[in-house]
Amino acid sequence: MNSLTATSSPTIAVRPTGAAQSHAFPGLHSLSATVPLPAPAPADSDYQLVARGLHKSFRKGNLIIPVLRGVDFAVRRGQFTAVVGQSGSGKSTLLHLLATLDAPDRGEVHFEGTRIDNLPPIKRDRIRNRNLGMIFQFYHLLPELTTLENVLAPSMIHEGIWSYLRHKRAHVERAQRLLDLVGLSHRLQHRPRELSGGEMQRAAIARALIAAPQLLLADEPTGNLDRRNGVEILSILRTLNREENLTIVMVTHDLAIAERADCTVQLVEGQVQAT
Amino acid sequence: MYKLLLSWRYLCTRYIALASIISVTLGVATLIIVNAVMAGFTEEANKRLNGIISDIVFESVSMDGFPNPDWHKAEIRKVLGSDLVGVTATVAVPAMLSIPVGHDQHLASPVRLIGVDEQTYAEVGDFGKYLLHPENRQQLSFLLRQDGYAPEREKFPRSGWRYRRARIMYERAYEEQVALERAKLGAVPQQEPAEPAIPADPYGSAVPADPYASHQAAAPTFDPMTQQSTGVILGIAVCSQRQKDETGEVRDFFFCRPGDDVKITIPTAGSPPNFVSDVLTVVDIYESKMSEYDASLAFMPLEALQNLRGMFDAQHNVRYVTSIQIKLKPGADLNAARDRLQSRFPIRQYPYRIQTWRDMQGPLLAAVQLETTILNILLFLIIAVAGFGILATFYMIVVEKTRDVGILKALGAPSRGVMSIFLGYGFSLGLVGSGVGLGLGLLFVHYINEIAAGLERITGRPIFDPTVYYFREIPTIVSLHTVVGVMAGAVAIAVLASVLPARRAARLHPVEALRYE
Ligand SMILES: Nc1ncnc2c1ncn2[C@@H]1O[C@H](COP(=O)(O)OP(=O)(O)OP(=O)(O)O)[C@@H](O)[C@H]1O
Ligand SMILES: [Mg+2]
Numbered sequence: 001m002n003s004l005t006a007t008s009s010p011t012i013a014v015r016p017t018g019a020a021q022s023h024a025f026p027g028l029h030s031l032s033a034t035v036p037l038p039a040p041a042p043a044d045s046d047y048q049l050v051a052r053g054l055h056k057s058f059r060k061g062n063l064i065i066p067v068l069r070g071v072d073f074a075v076r077r078g079q080f081t082a083v084v085g086q087s088g089s090g091k092s093t094l095l096h097l098l099a100t101l102d103a104p105d106r107g108e109v110h111f112e113g114t115r116i117d118n119l120p121p122i123k124r125d126r127i128r129n130r131n132l133g134m135i136f137q138f139y140h141l142l143p144e145l146t147t148l149e150n151v152l153a154p155s156m157i158h159e160g161i162w163s164y165l166r167h168k169r170a171h172v173e174r175a176q177r178l179l180d181l182v183g184l185s186h187r188l189q190h191r192p193r194e195l196s197g198g199e200m201q202r203a204a205i206a207r208a209l210i211a212a213p214q215l216l217l218a219d220e221p222t223g224n225l226d227r228r229n230g231v232e233i234l235s236i237l238r239t240l241n242r243e244e245n246l247t248i249v250m251v252t253h254d255l256a257i258a259e260r261a262d263c264t265v266q267l268v269e270g271q272v273q274a275t
Numbered sequence: 276m277y278k279l280l281l282s283w284r285y286l287c288t289r290y291i292a293l294a295s296i297i298s299v300t301l302g303v304a305t306l307i308i309v310n311a312v313m314a315g316f317t318e319e320a321n322k323r324l325n326g327i328i329s330d331i332v333f334e335s336v337s338m339d340g341f342p343n344p345d346w347h348k349a350e351i352r353k354v355l356g357s358d359l360v361g362v363t364a365t366v367a368v369p370a371m372l373s374i375p376v377g378h379d380q381h382l383a384s385p386v387r388l389i390g391v392d393e394q395t396y397a398e399v400g401d402f403g404k405y406l407l408h409p410e411n412r413q414q415l416s417f418l419l420r421q422d423g424y425a426p427e428r429e430k431f432p433r434s435g436w437r438y439r440r441a442r443i444m445y446e447r448a449y450e451e452q453v454a455l456e457r458a459k460l461g462a463v464p465q466q467e468p469a470e471p472a473i474p475a476d477p478y479g480s481a482v483p484a485d486p487y488a489s490h491q492a493a494a495p496t497f498d499p500m501t502q503q504s505t506g507v508i509l510g511i512a513v514c515s516q517r518q519k520d521e522t523g524e525v526r527d528f529f530f531c532r533p534g535d536d537v538k539i540t541i542p543t544a545g546s547p548p549n550f551v552s553d554v555l556t557v558v559d560i561y562e563s564k565m566s567e568y569d570a571s572l573a574f575m576p577l578e579a580l581q582n583l584r585g586m587f588d589a590q591h592n593v594r595y596v597t598s599i600q601i602k603l604k605p606g607a608d609l610n611a612a613r614d615r616l617q618s619r620f621p622i623r624q625y626p627y628r629i630q631t632w633r634d635m636q637g638p639l640l641a642a643v644q645l646e647t648t649i650l651n652i653l654l655f656l657i658i659a660v661a662g663f664g665i666l667a668t669f670y671m672i673v674v675e676k677t678r679d680v681g682i683l684k685a686l687g688a689p690s691r692g693v694m695s696i697f698l699g700y701g702f703s704l705g706l707v708g709s710g711v712g713l714g715l716g717l718l719f720v721h722y723i724n725e726i727a728a729g730l731e732r733i734t735g736r737p738i739f740d741p742t743v744y745y746f747r748e749i750p751t752i753v754s755l756h757t758v759v760g761v762m763a764g765a766v767a768i769a770v771l772a773s774v775l776p777a778r779r780a781a782r783l784h785p786v787e788a789l790r791y792e
Pocket of ligand 2: 091092093219
């Protein structure tokens, strides 16, 4: 008894980004898909990612901490969405649910029209590997691997040893192109600990893109970086969004950064609040 | 692919894990060394035992033996057919050997005296190989050789006819000298039994109860300078003693050698047995390097022994033997052959003991086998203990890698994949550990004698004492079979030890793992 039509309208808070940003990113208008409120809910097929009535709570002994209490949320194809909220409001938790890293207590997650939160683990692994890209605040690169190998990791995970070796050249070329795109082509053989924070985040972005995913989920990608690096990372994401028409859901608590997204979703007390 | 890469990278970056498998390395090395030495001992002992005992022995239960060895041989040939390579009849009897040492002193030792057929005895075993004179190795003979005993042995005392003549000449000269001295003193030599320091031949012609008296009567001009008594071949430890000389070198001191005469006393056939003695001339020495045999065997011609013991029926011209030794083709099934012989000669009708050499050496071989098994179990327990060390180390590594596991899962690695990273890691650690152990073990085995010598020099105590073992070197055999088994076992233990940590990694919740600091 959830139904998007019944509950979504008041809780989906999608704010069109200001015109001030649009001149900095020409072509934004074509992408900026705003959801008119209260309009009749569009069909699921218009949305790439839909979250319905997500509930999640954590138990600590016999103390139950509700974190998400019925999050309804939808993202159109090619949209750059920022999720904002106070620290501890459950932004990361929401992102993990969307990425199928964790299962909601209640509610559903739909991706490209299919429900994904209750799929068997193997299928969820595959979706994470092929269809979703993830970026984290703390980069989360594998310390034993070089930059290039880190970027190649999803492809290695996807393919068996023989087919990987057969297609290795193509994979490496693609990884190099992506590293070029994020401006890291001079650091291919470095280990993560030999890179700066900004460089690690660029490598993480390249890794998230190696499988050509339809959706990029970013959890405070600039949270650990200085202003300049943060802006650079953000403009990389913007460019990707604009030129590759990549859907991006980005968690941030920096309102200045959130400003530059197509729309902003605010989490308050475990629910999406209209702004 | 990522599994291999990550296992490999973990192997290259976590040296502490390598330390944890040093115990595996040592265990594998020790297992290889122990097995090589044990196999070497067993193989060497087997070879010698088989060479000494022959393949199948057909023994009479009584010391009087059984008649008609030729008929038995023919029957055996019929039963065994083409498997048979050689067959010979022997007489074995306990005997007392006495060797003169110094004046009036006799070294007495119990021996097992075996009467052998010069023509066929060499066919059934390696008997010939163990003799000291090269020509006797080619063709066994109970005649004293001129010279040339044991050319490969350093400082072997001069033996043979030349030595015999020199010794007798010296003794005669000495006796003459003594007689002269006595005459000068006007003493009556016969009445002074306690005359000191006369290393005369204590037997000479003055053995009163000599059963060969008749033979000697037939040849009254027995001259030890040109004639010998019946030949006898003695086990090396019967007539010598192995000792370290002043320089610490292991040397054999010989109480008698080819060319000397010894006396033998044996029971005759019949019940109750009488005892007969005879003087025999040592014509060669037998060294099988199995102390048990070298210290107890003596060989003489079959017919002479039969005559001595009265083991023939002159009326019917029938001779008696106590055992028949049989040599089969290499690779023939000894137990089957033994069973066939047993059914041809059922124990009810024929009171014979038919045994393979393995049956006869059962206790010894079983003891060595048991020892090897126990050592293997103990050493594998050591490797198992090492397994727990690996388990602990692995657990720590998995904990340390928790965040990496989260990352991999976030990137879509299935739980199985994560598990196989750590299993693969354990496998490669086991492989490296046992590989290094294999190298160490093989090196050790290859240089084992040098190492033993080095240890001896350092500790000043003999590690491998040839006076005890009768091997001059530590024998070793590395069998592919055991090496592969040991390696597989060690790798399996390393993999088993990594199963638990790997499962833990596989079950980690990705979000928790990503949060892990
Ligand atoms: N595994 C867990 N067990 C117990 N409580 C948890 C767990 N994970 C998250 N929480 C709680 O859920 C709440 C939301 O956490 P979450 O990490 O989603 O916040 P956030 O919005 O991402 O905050 P921040 O902006 O600081 O990253 C927090 O109060 C946190 O304490
Ligand atoms: Mg967070």
